[in-house]
Amino acid sequence: MEGFVEFTNRCQGRDQLFRATQYTCMLLSYLIENKADKKKLVMKLKQLESSMSSGRKMFRLGNVVHALVAARRAAELPEVVPRLFLTGSHLSRALYLVCDAVLWLRSVGLRPHLDKPKWHAWATKCYYCSLLMNLARDWYEISWRLEQAALEEKAKENSVWQKHGEELNGVKSDGLHSFLCQLFQILKRNPPLLLDLVKNLCDLSGPLDTLGIYKTNPGVIGFCGILSSLVGILTLASPHLKLKQ
Amino acid sequence: MEAWVRFSAQSQARERLLRAAQYACTLTGAALSRAGGSSGSLSRLQQLEAHLSLGRKLLRLGGSAEALGGAQRSLHLPDPVLRFCLTLSHLNRALFLACDNVLWAGKSGLLPGLALEKWSQRAFRYYLFALVVNLSRDAYEIRLLLERAEAARKRGKSPQKSPQKSPQPQAEGRIQHLRLQLQLQLQLLLQVLRENPPLLLDLLRNACDLVIPLEKLGLCRSSPGIVGFCGLTSSVLSIITILHPWLKLKP
Numbered sequence: 001m002e003g004f005v006e007f008t009n010r011c012q013g014r015d016q017l018f019r020a021t022q023y024t025c026m027l028l029s030y031l032i033e034n035k036a037d038k039k040k041l042v043m044k045l046k047q048l049e050s051s052m053s054s055g056r057k058m059f060r061l062g063n064v065v066h067a068l069v070a071a072r073r074a075a076e077l078p079e080v081v082p083r084l085f086l087t088g089s090h091l092s093r094a095l096y097l098v099c100d101a102v103l104w105l106r107s108v109g110l111r112p113h114l115d116k117p118k119w120h121a122w123a124t125k126c127y128y129c130s131l132l133m134n135l136a137r138d139w140y141e142i143s144w145r146l147e148q149a150a151l152e153e154k155a156k157e158n159s160v161w162q163k164h165g166e167e168l169n170g171v172k173s174d175g176l177h178s179f180l181c182q183l184f185q186i187l188k189r190n191p192p193l194l195l196d197l198v199k200n201l202c203d204l205s206g207p208l209d210t211l212g213i214y215k216t217n218p219g220v221i222g223f224c225g226i227l228s229s230l231v232g233i234l235t236l237a238s239p240h241l242k243l244k245q
Numbered sequence: 246m247e248a249w250v251r252f253s254a255q256s257q258a259r260e261r262l263l264r265a266a267q268y269a270c271t272l273t274g275a276a277l278s279r280a281g282g283s284s285g286s287l288s289r290l291q292q293l294e295a296h297l298s299l300g301r302k303l304l305r306l307g308g309s310a311e312a313l314g315g316a317q318r319s320l321h322l323p324d325p326v327l328r329f330c331l332t333l334s335h336l337n338r339a340l341f342l343a344c345d346n347v348l349w350a351g352k353s354g355l356l357p358g359l360a361l362e363k364w365s366q367r368a369f370r371y372y373l374f375a376l377v378v379n380l381s382r383d384a385y386e387i388r389l390l391l392e393r394a395e396a397a398r399k400r401g402k403s404p405q406k407s408p409q410k411s412p413q414p415q416a417e418g419r420i421q422h423l424r425l426q427l428q429l430q431l432q433l434l435l436q437v438l439r440e441n442p443p444l445l446l447d448l449l450r451n452a453c454d455l456v457i458p459l460e461k462l463g464l465c466r467s468s469p470g471i472v473g474f475c476g477l478t479s480s481v482l483s484i485i486t487i488l489h490p491w492l493k494l495k496p
Contacts, residue, residue, distance in 0.1 A: 009256060010255065011255065013256075018303070044354065062249070062262075065246050066253075108293050108296040
């Protein structure tokens with residue numbers, strides 16, 4: 001119980017729990033939508049989902065500052081590529097949160113004449129941009145580790161080559177297979193990187209569908225949302241699993 | 246900006262901000278209706294207030310666990326009065342939050358057949374009990390501090406007594422004596438409260454909060470303006486205690 005209290009005392013912890021609930025409702029209502037006798041349950045699930053969504057929008061008010069502070073911190077990173085991508089990602093997220101706040105103003109009736117579809121599209125684009133930059137950063141992390149692994153492989157091969165001469169002539173494995181093996185090895189050795197990659201890929205499903213780039217269905221979005229929320233909860237509960245920024 | 250990040254990372258801090266905003270809406274609505282504001286802006290304020298209230302209820306989901314944890318911790322306090330008061334207060338708060346969670350389920354449509362008014366009254370009753378117990382605890386702390394201050398004052402006083410043998414008739418002398426005593430007690434009380442800001446803040450906060458359930462349960466007639474003002478004041482005092490943890494009354 002102490003752990004639960006400590007976890008939910010932080011806003012992010014509560015937000016991730018609500019997010020997981022929101023996407024669970026989305027998935028469940030998609031799965032049982034077409035069953036005739038479950039109409040009431042589907043309605044309740046949709047209501048719970050919309051409660052969670054609007055509540056989370058309210059709690060996010062003021063997170064623009066969080067994103068700007070994170071962007072400022074990211075602008076001081078030593079390496080150029082992560083500095084660029086992370087600063088860009090946080091700034092995009094700040095813009096997304098501004099659009100989100102505007103949408104909240106409309107939903108509570110303070111600005112009823114705002115163009116909801118336009119602001120929703122802008123918010124989704126900013127969020128999508130932020131996710132792409134996060135994925136670019138993940139890819140940079142993976143690629144330099146791949147390079148390092150390739151260099152180590154070559155160094156090992158050279159030393160073995162000198163010992164065994166031409167015996168290793170036919171051991172050149174096919175490119176894709178060895179690439180995938182190395183990728184798998186790198187991700188296995190770096191759980192924070194793996195978790196961040198999984199989270200960003202899962203989060204991508206929502207904006208891809210909304211922007212019409214890759215249409216899926218609420219079931220897929222719900223499932224991906226649950227997965228990414230679980231990763232979020234895991235990284236909050238075990239901070240050593242969070243990818244250092 | 247970093248300070249805001251640190252402050253708002255706690256969900257209690259956000260909940261207090263939303264509470265302040267909610268009661269600010271109540272106060273503004275009351276002021277506008279007295280000043281003859283348009284029904285459009287009044288209804289918008291009411292809608293915002295309802296949204297903020299529902300949002301706060303969502304944020305408080307699972308808060309009973311924290312209150313029960315607090316009750317468990319206060320069972321180990323050495324002072325029996327504090328132990329009793331704090332445990333009872335936490336238990337009442339846990340019950341209030343449980344009713345509040347049920348109200349959230351009702352208002353957000355999960356339990357459509359729920360008797361909202363009945364559960365609302367129940368929640369306010371538990372809230373009122375918790376506040377009364379908190380105020381009793383404050384009164385106990387004040388009494389202890391007054392006794393200590395009185396004893397210190399008597400020690401510092403000169404050993405010779407100065408009996409005032411006034412030539413005035415006895416009854417008037419008694420009234421004046423009482424008035425002097427009262428003045429002295431009041432001065433001592435103000436001194437004690439001035440020297441103990443956490444106790445003063447806690448007392449003010451509980452006193453302001455008391456107005457809300459009294460009004461909602463119909464025990465005390467007041468206006469939405471007073472409820473809004475008291476709610477806003479107590480929220481601001483809460484925010485101050487979150488920003489400066491030394492101002493929080495321990496335990």
